[in-house]
Amino acid sequence: MxxxxxxxxxxxxxxxxxxxxxxxxxxxxxxxxxxxxxxxxxTGGRPLPAGGEDGSGPRAAVVIMVDCSGSMDYPPTKMRNARQATEAAIDTVRDGVSFAVVAGTHKAIEIYPGDGRLAIASHETRAGAREALRRLTPSGGTAIGTWLRLAQRLLAASPASIRHGILLTDGRNEHEKPEELKAALDDCAGTFTCDARGVGTDWEVKEVTGIASALLGTADIVAEPEGLAADFTAMMEKAMGKEVxxxxxxxxxxxxxxxxxxxxxxxxxxxxxxxxxxxxxxxxxxxxxxxxxxxxxxxxxxxxxxxxxxxxxxxxxxxxxxxxxxxxxxxxxxxxxxxxxxxxxxxxxxxxxRINPQVAHYTGQAELADAIQDGLQLRKDGDEAGATAKLGRAVQLAHSSGNDETAKLLAKVVDVEDAAAGTVRLKARVTEADEMTLETRSTKTVRVKK
CATH class of the missing domain: 2.60.40.3670 (Immunoglobulin-like)
Structure with a gap:
């Protein structure tokens, strides 16, 4: 060690x-x-010293990027829950940590603290951020690359060793070209990590998971806006636990x-x-x-x-x-x-x-992720036989490895007749939220059983 x-x-x-x-x-x-x-x-939000080794400056900096495009007004509760979730995240930022809030539409605007700088978390600055959030109104389009580039500029100005972003979107990246988003991700990679969340079901899974993958963060779906506050709090608590x-x-x-x-x-x-x-x-x-x-x-x-x-x-x-x-x-x-x-x-x-148990287990977990993604794509393409074969194999792998959470998600997309054998039938009706949840969480694995 x-x-x-x-x-x-x-x-x-x-x-x-x-x-x-x-x-x-x-x-x-x-x-x-x-x-x-x-x-x-x-990872539980326990307070830690705010400064560096000599206490002179913050060790962590975080930028929260909130989708404020026009679609966030449908239904109006979506924007309200996004504000509340961002407030909850800000309340979780420990004293001394640098932070900023960005409103994302077809452009990116720093709504707090402004002037291209970061605030230092305290009772006063958290109150100022909450007040700025209350003035947010949905309008405009979606260009996520601009949000990420602004976050990068803000974080680059900080001496913090931990630089993190949290990004929320409810829609597809329709107001910039795919290559523009990719260029932004390429430029941001290695400069900060970022967790990405999709709220509702009108966003593109591969866009959100691609952002998290490129920036070494996590991706997930929050199907119901009411779940945003708890999810944002948990994300920020985890970010506050990072030390290297x-x-x-x-x-x-x-x-x-x-x-x-x-x-x-x-x-x-x-x-x-x-x-x-x-x-x-x-x-x-x-x-x-x-x-x-x-x-x-x-x-x-x-x-x-x-x-x-x-x-x-x-x-x-x-x-x-x-x-x-x-x-x-x-x-x-x-x-x-x-x-x-x-x-x-x-x-x-x-x-x-002799196959090492750890190698065998994780080879199966990687195959499980591929089988889910391939199966869902074949289902979208109308290839029922191919989708059934792939998702059946996924059920079999989830069952044999003890990946119970993935098995539960699969059971919402297929009727399982024999999990051990991978015998399944495609469900005639699958909600969009269930399908997107399975795709978004397909890469999550379980550890080797001791």
């Missing part, structure tokens, strides 16, 4: 789970890397070996492979975002040179690193933890064919 010196920062541990034994000439090594941080912040920002997995491989993929597999599936940045010699960094007290699992697949029986090698070295916020391109400030992925060639058939 790494010994990271700052008093309110978590301690990190890395555990590697794998079957290191390979048959002769085999080249693929799979491992589950579990990263656990303890002893730092909290800009953490990356660094993977070193020896000559002749290369990384095939790196995926976060718990608490949700997220493919990080394409996000690699080179860190010579023979290393690459994969972003993981910010951390509090929590544990996450990553599936690492390495392709190694083939070897004869009896040969052993280090397939990869895993390190968790953090860079200085003041110099993101510079050397890592601290190595937070390390682990090793090994390869041993053997002619013992029992040893080389």
């Amino acid at each position: 790494a010994n990271f010196a700052k008093s309110n920062v978590p301690q990190f541990a890395i555990d590697v789970y794998q079957n290191e034994y390979l048959p002769q000439a085999a080249r693929e090594v799979n491992a589950i890397v579990t990263v656990t941080s303890t002893g730092g912040g909290t 920002g800009d953490v990356s997995l660094r993977l070193w491989t020896p000559q002749g070996a290369e990384i095939q993929f790196v995926k976060q597999v718990a608490p949700a599936v997220e493919d990080l492979t394409a996000r690699r940045t080179e860190s010579p010699p023979r290393s690459g960094d994969y972003p993981t975002g910010s951390w509090g007290d929590e544990s996450r699992d990553y599936h690492v697949c390495v392709r190694v040179p083939s070897a004869e029986v009896g040969h052993e090698m280090l397939a990869a070295r895993v390190a968790l690193i953090i860079r200085e916020v003041s110099d993101p391109a510079g050397p890592p400030a601290t190595t937070l933890g390390q682990g090793l992925i090994r390869a041993v060639w053997t002619d013992d058939l029992a040893a080389s064919t």
Whole structure:
């Protein structure tokens, strides 16, 4: 376990789970890397010191982006609930944290505190933000890229190491081109994390989940506006528990070996492979975002040179690193933890064919997410046979892995005849909210049972 010196920062541990034994000439090594941080912040909103190590400035900054387009007035309760949810989130911001509120339409306007700056959370500034929220009225269109760019500018002005956004939308991104949103996400990636929420059922799942994925946050549906306040409070409490920002997995491989993929597999599936940045010699960094007290699992697949029986090698070295916020391109400030992925060639058939339980479990969880997304798309396309096969496989995987929450969501889309066998029938009528909830939460996983 790494010994990271700052008093309110978590301690990190890395555990590697794998079957290191390979048959002769085999080249693929799979491992589950579990990263656990303890002893730092909290996910329950417990007050923490507001300043940096010397108490001189805030460690965290957050921008809340609220959809104020014309559709938020249908029904009028939607805007009212959005205001109340934002007030609840602001009330959860701990003293000393920098914050701002952005109203999003076909343009982005900072409604509090204004003038391109952030407020420092206190009794007075929270009251000022609540007053500004009461003046919000729905009008205009939706151009989410402009909201994100304003949030980025505001957060870039803060010295905080934890930079976070919360984004709420109720509609599709109709007032800018898809490539404009993608360009905004590309520019914002790595500068702040962002949780995204869709309220109601008139928004596009892939847009909202794409925002969260690009910015290493969470995505979810709040089908009923009345649920926004509780959801926003929980999101902000979790954000207030983050204590380390800009953490990356660094993977070193020896000559002749290369990384095939790196995926976060718990608490949700997220493919990080394409996000690699080179860190010579023979290393690459994969972003993981910010951390509090929590544990996450990553599936690492390495392709190694083939070897004869009896040969052993280090397939990869895993390190968790953090860079200085003041110099993101510079050397890592601290190595937070390390682990090793090994390869041993053997002619013992029992040893080389044994599948590590963690690897098997998360391979199934990734397949489960793919099966749900493919099945729902086939259902939309009118391919009932294909949709039934894919969603049946999803039911089977959810049942065998103990993913009860996903199983419940699937049961709202298909009639389950035999969960173990994956025998299902498509429901004749499925509410839009149930279908969108299943799609939005399809990547959520369960941990390996002990």
